[in-house]
Amino acid sequence: MTKPNTESEVPRQIERVNRLRVSDSVAAQLTQLIIKGAYEVGEKLPSERVLSEQFGVSRSSMREAIRGIESNGLVNSSHGVGVFVVKNTLDTPETPEILIFDDFTVPELFEVRRTLEGEAAALAAGRRAPADTDEMERLLRACVDTDLTDAEFVQLDIELHQAVAAASKNGLLAKLYGTLEPLLGEYSRRVIAIPGRREHAHDGHVAIVEAIVAGRARDARAAAVAHIRDVEEDILRFMKDSGRTT
Template sequence: MSTAPDDGNNQPMPETQRLYEQIAQQLAISIASGKYEVGQRLPSERDLAQAFKVSRPTIREAMIALELDGLVEVRLGSGVYVVNVTPPAGETVAADIGPFELLEARRAIEGEACALAAARITDEQIEELARLVAEMRVENEHDVVRSEDADRRFHELIAQATQNSAMISAVSTLWDARMRSPQNRSLSTKVRASGVKPRIDEHTAILKALRKRDPDAARNAMRDHLTRVIDALLKATEVEEMERARAQIAEQRKRYARPG
């Protein structure tokens, strides 16, 4: 189990909690104890990841949880700032599957579903997938995303093409979790506000592999697509661009400064 360096405020973290939830709880305890005061910027994502010995996406999930609880404000390009010592609502928002954890699972499961579907998909299902890609393209052109319904139907239709009830159920369950989770909904709102939309070229590549009935190509296309989704979400929720820019400017000034 990962824990941050002992500062006197750390409490044992139950193994049954999700990793990001454990970290959010530790940070909430630090905020409540006064270690981080209202208006203060939390340590950088990199520093927190090193302190807790976890990945940066896990730290980002913890920040989303703290923001939902009303304890912090995430300012894109600047950092994460404490805004309340305790949750204004009096209680924390129920934790659910984290956004990046969910995408990791989808990449593994949907990649294999796509490979299996390539060997079993019907011509009618291929044409329906093509219609869904066209629907996503129209929505993108008109800057409309209808709850990502076409995107979900695309992925669930591929699962149905496997003709495997367990695979169909697994994919549907992951999408249900995505729609249910407050953490996922919060991230989706931020991502849409930043202009991220379903990638037509990536869905087209998946469709192309399925048309060829090529399991390896289908698996790789789906995995590549979900990997790029993860990358896009990380970029869209980056909060420390300004900090890095300042560091780069300072380094350049140092490098090119005239000798005193």
């Protein structure tokens, strides 16, 4: 008896996962250096090779980053001569501020969050107590209040992730997450005003909590990672709409 070819019968819709690139992070850092005067107007930037070594990225990523800041009008590239700073201000400075803090970049923060929060959600699904799930569901209900300010929503967002970390019953993991809270608060306040971000964040929270309550560790981990991927999608969309990416 011939086994039916189910693969050909089931249509597959695969959506490309868009993520912030290394070059986006490098471009944001280089932009900040130019704005802060590390490279002055009229000054020639170090070579692509030197910059790639300094930033610890590939030359292709460095090249893409330079293209990005050139499109912002900060530098001008002359073939065979080099890249020169032509101005040190941006017409819309909000974009690089979304991607970089003083000591690290948002893509770096996302890398840590995917690991930490994905594992926290998976552990919580297997270890949660009734009090844990009650607290998560209470926070979800609070988040749907349309009268909440963005700042109030961000605070509830942080408290929800705290509750997930606590439900993991891993004290060290919860402590590590606690060290990220000030950074998460600052970052969240930056991106919450992006159109649709608040709604997307809530949808992600619902998926995470539902998987934890149901005890589905794999789904909880996947939902936590998807939640962070969704932030990347919103930031990329915002950057594209702002004319900062191609």
